[in-house]
Amino acid sequence: MSVRDRNRERVRQEIGVAARRLFARQGYGATTIEEVADEAGVSVRTVFRHFPRKEDLPFHRHASIRRRFAELLDADDGARPSLDVLADALWRAIDVDGSEEDGGVTFLGMLEREPELRRHEQALFGEHHDVVAGFLRGRLAGGPEGHAHAELLAGAFMGTVTASRGLVLLFPGEPPRAQLERAVDLLRPLPWP
Template sequence: MDDVTVVTQRLQTRRDLTTAAVRLFTERGYDETTVDQIAAAAGVARRTFFRYYQSKDDVIFPDHDDTAAQVAAVLDEAGEDEDPLQVICRGIWQVMRMYVADAELSVTRYHLLRQVPALREHEKAVVSRYERLLARYLLERAERETAQGSHTVDRPLLAEVSAAAVVAAHNHVLRQWLRSGGQSDVEAELEHALSLVRAGLANFSVDAGAQQPETLVVTVAHTGRTPSEAVAAVRAALASQK
């Protein structure tokens, strides 16, 4: 059996376990469903279940590990000359594609999560890793630029705020799509949402807090003074500001 076949079979087994779990949770209830029942419904042994998932909570979210790796790859492969906001927006697209790839499962799972608080909390913990990935990328970019001469103590804050904004936009569009039963134009809506975020963050990015050189503004007005008197007045005013 070649490696491709093995990987395909593993992915199918993961998906079969997830499909079985979602169906049983919906039909019987989350608390009433056991790991043994999920494994039996998927046609595998109990020990096979635990080779793929640590608990029945994890089985609901089969693709997040792979998707997180894909997001990390997008960030790692980005060029140093690319706009960091564009890069993290490209990264968050990987998450949306994961949900859209199996719309029926995603919609069914969405309705299930609304009914089971434990799963909803588990989802929040799982999804938060994307925000951490994006924030870490922004901060690492900022630190590399700091090493080249620029500096700001605000960059950790700005990195987290920017990452949170991008993830919030994604989650807003995702919820709208799930509520529509997977029928809305999610690609256009996400691109629109991210464009709004990029515009809003244009002057509030990981570079926005960089210390800028002081700017001297000179105002010229008709005062009736001679040029030498005006120069003396400017010098006196500047001296008073030191």
């Protein structure tokens, strides 16, 4: 990345972190873009340049998580079972900068309370599904059967990841990674390549 790109990414992250802080403190619906700009020390115009819609703000890490997830999967040498590679890569990508002090519990709670954000998250999850399906296609035989197998397994994996979010909220005393592992273990009987 160039210096300009790194600076742009830094400003984007600072805006996203400021927004998340405000959303946690006063709620998503009660927070204005003007307050986010003020909290981040930037103009409203700068906020909109980085985040065209308010619902993009809570997902400020989405692009970096997706990129890191894809990089980790691309770097896989094929020695471990694909399900283990997927779960490990996703966890490492989510924790890309260690910024979730509470393991993301506050963010997950906000998603549960805000249907608009859950819908937006589902659209973004489609991008992760594509990354998972591409990884699995690389491990399976080509042709329509291999493609269908990859799509179904990718859907099962991403659906399980979504469901594990609920486990994090149901068992707040347990580490979030334990909930992901618990959910992923249910997928083990499926025919993973």
